[in-house]
Amino acid sequence: MTDSRPRVAVLGEEGYQELELWYPVMRLREEGVTVVIAAPQAESAYESRLGYPLLAEVAISALDPEALDGVIVPGKGAGEQLALIGETAGLISRVLDHGGVVGVIGSGAAVLEKAGIPETSPNVVVAGTADELPELMASLLRTVRSSETAA
Numbered sequence: 001m002t003d004s005r006p007r008v009a010v011l012g013e014e015g016y017q018e019l020e021l022w023y024p025v026m027r028l029r030e031e032g033v034t035v036v037i038a039a040p041q042a043e044s045a046y047e048s049r050l051g052y053p054l055l056a057e058v059a060i061s062a063l064d065p066e067a068l069d070g071v072i073v074p075g076k077g078a079g080e081q082l083a084l085i086g087e088t089a090g091l092i093s094r095v096l097d098h099g100g101v102v103g104v105i106g107s108g109a110a111v112l113e114k115a116g117i118p119e120t121s122p123n124v125v126v127a128g129t130a131d132e133l134p135e136l137m138a139s140l141l142r143t144v145r146s147s148e149t150a151a
Helices: 018-030 076-083 086-097 106-115 130-150
Strands: 007-011 034-039 045-047 053-055 070-073 101-105 124-127
Touching: 007 018, 018 034, 018 076, 018 130, 034 053, 070 086, 070 106, 070 130, 076 086, 076 106, 086 101, 086 106, 101 106, 101 130, 106 124, 124 130
Parallel strands: 007 034, 007 070, 070 101, 101 124
Antiparallel strands: 045 053
C-alpha cells in the first residue's frame, strides 16, 4: 500500500531562520502532510542563524519532483545560498510544471529569480517575512489539498 498523503519538501541550508523553516514543517505535519527535509547534502547538519541544527534527510539533487506536491524555500542566509545551487531552481521549476506548489519566504524568492519564475506565477506563494507565515501556510495547504482531491 502506498502513502497517498501529500508530500512536501522543505529545503534547508546554513543560516536558515528558525521560524521560516520549522513553522512550515510543523504546520504541514500537523495537517497530515508527509514532509521531507532536504539540503545540499543528505545526512548533513546545517546550523540556523542562532545555531539550531537541522539534519537533512535527503539531498536536493536526489528529490523526485514528480513525487512532490510542493516545496518550501526559507529565506535569510539559507535562501540566498539555495539560489546558488542549480538543482534548487530546477527542482522548483519541475514541481510547478506538474502542478505542485512552491512557497518562498523572504530571500528564498531569489530561487524563483534564478529559475526565471515570476513571484506572481500560479501555484507560487510568497511571504516577505516570518510574520506572513500563517497566510503562506494557509494558501499552500489549500493548494496542496485541492490537488489531492483532484487526483
